Amino acid sequence: xxxxxxxxxxxxxxxxxxxxxxxxxxxxxxxxxxxxxxxxxxxxxxxxxxxxxxxxxxxxxxxxxxxxxxxxxxxxxxxxxxxxxxxxxxxxxxxxxxxxxxxxxxxxxxxxxxxxxxxxxxxxxxxxxxxxxxxxxxxxxxxxxxxxxxxxxxxxxxxxxxxxxxxxxxxxxxxxxxxxxxxxxxxxxxxxxxxxxxxxxxxxxxxxxxxxxxxxxxxxxxxxxxxxxxxxxxxxxxxxxxxxxxxxxxxxxxxxxxxxxxxxxxxxxxxxxxxxxxxxxxxxxxxxxxxxxxxxxxxxxxxxxxxxxxxxxxxxxxxxxxxxxxxxxxxxxxxxxxxxxxxxxxxxxxxxxxxxxxxxxxxxxxxxxxxxxxxxxxxxxxxxxxxxxxxxxxxxxxxxxxxxxxxxxxxxxxxxxxxxxxxxxxxxxxxxxxxxxxxxxxxxxxxxxxxxxxxxxxxxxxxxxxxxxxxxxxxxxxxx
Amino acid sequence: xxxxxxxxxxxxxxxxxxxxxxxxxxxxxxxxxxxxxxxxxxxxxxxxxxxxxxxxxxxxxxxxxxxxxxxxxxxxxxxxxxxxxxxxxxxxxxxxxxxxxxxxxxxxxxxxxxxxxxxxxxxxxxxxxxx
Numbered sequence: 001x002x003x004x005x006x007x008x009x010x011x012x013x014x015x016x017x018x019x020x021x022x023x024x025x026x027x028x029x030x031x032x033x034x035x036x037x038x039x040x041x042x043x044x045x046x047x048x049x050x051x052x053x054x055x056x057x058x059x060x061x062x063x064x065x066x067x068x069x070x071x072x073x074x075x076x077x078x079x080x081x082x083x084x085x086x087x088x089x090x091x092x093x094x095x096x097x098x099x100x101x102x103x104x105x106x107x108x109x110x111x112x113x114x115x116x117x118x119x120x121x122x123x124x125x126x127x128x129x130x131x132x133x134x135x136x137x138x139x140x141x142x143x144x145x146x147x148x149x150x151x152x153x154x155x156x157x158x159x160x161x162x163x164x165x166x167x168x169x170x171x172x173x174x175x176x177x178x179x180x181x182x183x184x185x186x187x188x189x190x191x192x193x194x195x196x197x198x199x200x201x202x203x204x205x206x207x208x209x210x211x212x213x214x215x216x217x218x219x220x221x222x223x224x225x226x227x228x229x230x231x232x233x234x235x236x237x238x239x240x241x242x243x244x245x246x247x248x249x250x251x252x253x254x255x256x257x258x259x260x261x262x263x264x265x266x267x268x269x270x271x272x273x274x275x276x277x278x279x280x281x282x283x284x285x286x287x288x289x290x291x292x293x294x295x296x297x298x299x300x301x302x303x304x305x306x307x308x309x310x311x312x313x314x315x316x317x318x319x320x321x322x323x324x325x326x327x328x329x330x331x332x333x334x335x336x337x338x339x340x341x342x343x344x345x346x347x348x349x350x351x352x353x354x355x356x357x358x359x360x361x362x363x364x365x366x367x368x369x370x371x372x373x374x375x376x377x378x379x380x381x382x383x384x385x386x387x388x389x390x391x392x393x394x395x396x397x398x399x400x401x402x403x404x405x406x407x408x409x410x411x412x413x414x415x416x417x418x419x420x421x422x423x424x425x426x427x428x429x430x431x432x433x434x435x436x437x438x439x440x441x442x443x444x445x446x447x448x449x450x451x452x453x454x455x456x457x458x459x460x461x462x463x464x465x466x467x468x469x470x471x472x473x474x475x476x477x478x479x480x
Numbered sequence: 481x482x483x484x485x486x487x488x489x490x491x492x493x494x495x496x497x498x499x500x501x502x503x504x505x506x507x508x509x510x511x512x513x514x515x516x517x518x519x520x521x522x523x524x525x526x527x528x529x530x531x532x533x534x535x536x537x538x539x540x541x542x543x544x545x546x547x548x549x550x551x552x553x554x555x556x557x558x559x560x561x562x563x564x565x566x567x568x569x570x571x572x573x574x575x576x577x578x579x580x581x582x583x584x585x586x587x588x589x590x591x592x593x594x595x596x597x598x599x600x601x602x603x604x605x606x607x608x609x610x611x
Contacts, residue, residue: 112592146607149598182512185519188526213601245508246515250572254593262607294606302597 039099039418042392046104048072060388061104063381064097070372071101075108078310078338087331089316089366090342091359092374095414098342101374102312105340114258114309114337116140120318131326132282138330139260139288141337143307144295148253151212153187155180156223156242157204162194178208180243193217205229207240212248256307259335262291292335309337316341317360320352324362331368341369382409382417389418395425397436404441412450420444493585500582507575511568518564525557 046068047058054061054068061068067090074088090098106115116137123133155178162174174189176197189197196217202208205226209218221238267287298304313319319327330336341361348360357363377385383406390397397405401424409417421436423444428436449457458465528537528550537553539546548556580590599607 145593145596147593147596147598148604183516183519186523246512246568247519248515248568252594252598254591254596256593257607266606298599298603303599303603305593305596 039415040103042388043100043103043107045108046072046075046101048108052076057384057388059104059107061097061100062384062388063377064101064374067092067097067101067372067374068104071105074338074370075105078109078113078308087327087339087341087365087369089359089361089369089371090340090374091371092344093376094344096374096376098344098374099314101372102314102340102342105310106312109310112143112256113307114141114143114256115312116309116337117312117314120313120315123319123323128282130320130323134323134326134330135288136260136263136283137311137313138337139263140258141309141311142259142335143256143309144259144262144298145254145256145305145307146298146303148255150251151248152251153178153210153212153248154243155208155247157202157206157208158184159204160197160202162189162198178247180245180247182245183247185247207243258309259291259295262295263288266291306335308335310340311337312340312342314342315344317343317345317348318351321350321362322352324350324365328365328368377414379406379410382406382414385414386417386421389421393422393425395421395436396434397421397424398438400438401436401441404438408441408445408450412452416450420448423448497582497585500578500585504575504578504582507571507578511571511575514564514568514571518561518568521557521561521564525554525561528554528557 042060045059045061047055047061048068049055052069052072054065054072056063056065071090074086077086090101092098102117106117109115118137123130123137125133128136158177158179160174160176162172164172171191172194174194174197176187176189176193178185178187193215196215200208200217200219202217202219205223207220207223209220210216211218221240223242224239225242227239263283267283295304295306299306327339331339343359343361345360347356347358349356350360350362358366361369383402386402386405386409390402405417405420405424408420420441424436424440427443428434428440431440433440531537531550534550536547537550539548539553539556576594583590
C-alpha cells in the first residue's frame with residue numbers, strides 16, 4: 001500500500017519556522033491520503049505493437065496472446081467509430097484475466113471515448129427498474145461531440161478613458177485602447193461597456209477578453225510587463241503574457257458529453273446538481289426521445305458527431321432473462337455502444353428460467369456476439385504477473401520466494417497468490433527484514449487458507465459446525 | 481544513416497513538413513495583417529461618423545490622396561470592412577486543412593470535432609452546464 005503525505009502550507013513553511021514570533025505554525029494542516037491499489041491497477045493498456053501483435057509482457061499484460069490480439073482488433077473497430085451495436089463476450093475460467101483485458105481496452109481507448117464499467121449484479125436495486133439501470137448504462141457509453149464557437153476580442157488594456165458629462169447626468173462615453181504583441185487599436189465605448197468595465201475593475205495593464213456576442217468582459221490577469229508597477233499586491237494577482245496575434249480571435253472548443261448527462265440536465269429542474277449527487281432516479285422516456293431527436297437533428301446539420309463508446313458488463317451471468325431480451329433489442333439501436341461482457345460460467349442455468357445455456361446467456365443473444373476466450377496462465381506467466389504485482393504493491397521479494405509463490409499460484413489460484421504478497425510483506429516487516437523470503441511466504445501460507453484447504457477442513461470437521469444435518473440435495477431445492 | 485535512398489526519403493519527408501509548416505505560419509501572418517487592417521478601417525469609420533460638419537474629407541488610397549464627401553467615404557470604408565471580414569473568415573477556413581495536413585505528416589492523430597458546425601448560442605444554453 002502506498003501512502004502519500006500531502007502538506008498544505010498556508011505560507012512558506014521554512015519562512016515561518018525561522019520566525020520565532022510567528023504563531024501561524026498551527027495553521028499547517030497535514031492531510032494523509034491513502035491511495036488504494038486495486039486488483040488491476042497495474043494494467044496500462046493491451047500491450048500491443050503497431051501491427052496489433054501482442055507483446056509477451058507489456059503495459060502490465062502478460063500472456064493471453066490470442067485474446068489480447070482479438071481485443072486489439074475490436075479496439076480498432078471502436079476507434080473507427082463507424083460500427084455500433086456490436087457485442088463481445090470474454091469467456092474464461094476464474095483468474096484468467098478477463099477483467100484485465102477489459103480494463104486494458106478502456107485504458108487504450110483514451111479519454112475521448114466513453115467507457116462505462118458495471119457489474120452484472122449492480123442493476124438490481126430498489127430505486128430503479130432493471131431496464132432503467134441498463135438504459136442509463138447504455139446512454140453513459142454514448143458520447144456526443146459538439147463544438148462551441150465564440151468570437152472574442154483578447155488583448156492587454158493600454159488605456160481606459162471615460163468622459164463624464166459636465167452636467168453630471170446623461171450618457172457616459174469612453175475609449176478603450178487594447179493591444180497584442182502585433183497590433184493596437186481603439187474602441188469607442190458605450191454606456192453598457194463602461195459599466196461592465198468598471199464592474200470588473202479593469203485598468204491599464206490588465207489582460208481581458210471581451211465576448212463579441214454578449215459583450216461580457218473577463219479579466220485573465222495582469223500583464224507580465226506590469227509586474228513591477230506596485231510593491232504590494234494581493235496573492236490572487238495572476239500574471240499572464242500579453243496575447244499574440246490578432247485582436248479579434250475565434251475560439252473553438254470541442255466537448256464530448258454523454259447522452260446520459262444530457263438526459264439528466266434536461267430531466268430535472270435543478271440541473272447539474274443531480275449529476276454530482278449521483279441520485280438521478282428514473283428518467284422519463286419522453287425526455288430521452290426528445291433528446292434523441294434533437295441529437296439526430298444536430299447530427300443531420302453537421303453540428304454533432306456520435307462517439308459510440310464501450311459498455312463493459314462484468315459477471316454477465318448475473319443478468320436475468322428480462323435483461324438479456326432488453327440487450328437483444330438495445331443492441332439493434334443505431335446509437336448503441338460496443339457491448340463487452342465477461343463471464344466465468346460454463347453451461348449453466350439462465351437466470352429467471354429453467355433452461356440451461358452456454359455461459360448462462362440465451363442462445364439468441366450469444367448468436368449476436370463474438371466470443372473471445374481466455375485460457376489459464378502457464379507457470380512462467382504466473383511468475384511474471386506476480387513479479388509485476390510485487391512492483392505495483394512496493395514489495396521486494398527474493399527469487400526463491402517468488403518461485404514458491406508461483407508454485408502456490410499454480411496449485412491454488414492466481415488471486416490467492418496475489419493476496420499473499422502484501423500479507424507476506426507485512427510478516428517480513430514485522431521481523432524487520434528488507435526482502436520477503438521463503439519463510440515469510442510459508443508463514444502466510446499456513447496462516448491463510450486457500451479455497452481448497454478450507455473445503456478440506458470443512459469436510460473433516462463437518463460434524464462440529466451448525467446445520468450440518470442438511471443433506472446436500474435439500475440445499476439445492478432450497479436455493480432454487 | 482548509411483543507406484542513401486533511405487536518407488533521401490527522410491530528407492524529402494522533412495522538407496515536406498517544413499513546407500506545410502511554413503504555409504501555416506504565413507496563413508497566420510495573413511490573418512493578423514487582415515485583422516489589423518480591419519481594426520484600422522473600423523476606427524476610421526467611427527472617426528468619420530463622429531465628425532459633425534458635412535464636408536469633404538481626405539481619403540488615402542494606396543499612395544494617392546482623394547478628396548471625397550464624408551458620407552461617400554464612410555460608404556467606401558464600410559464596404560472595405562465587410563470584404564476584410566469575409567477575408568479573415570476565409571483565411572481561417574484555409575488554415576484548418578493545412579493544420580490537418582501537417583498533423584498527418586507528423587503522424588499525429590487528427591484533431592477531432594473541429595470540422596463540426598458550431599452550436600448556436602440558443603442550442604448551447606441547453607447543454608451549458610455540461611461544458
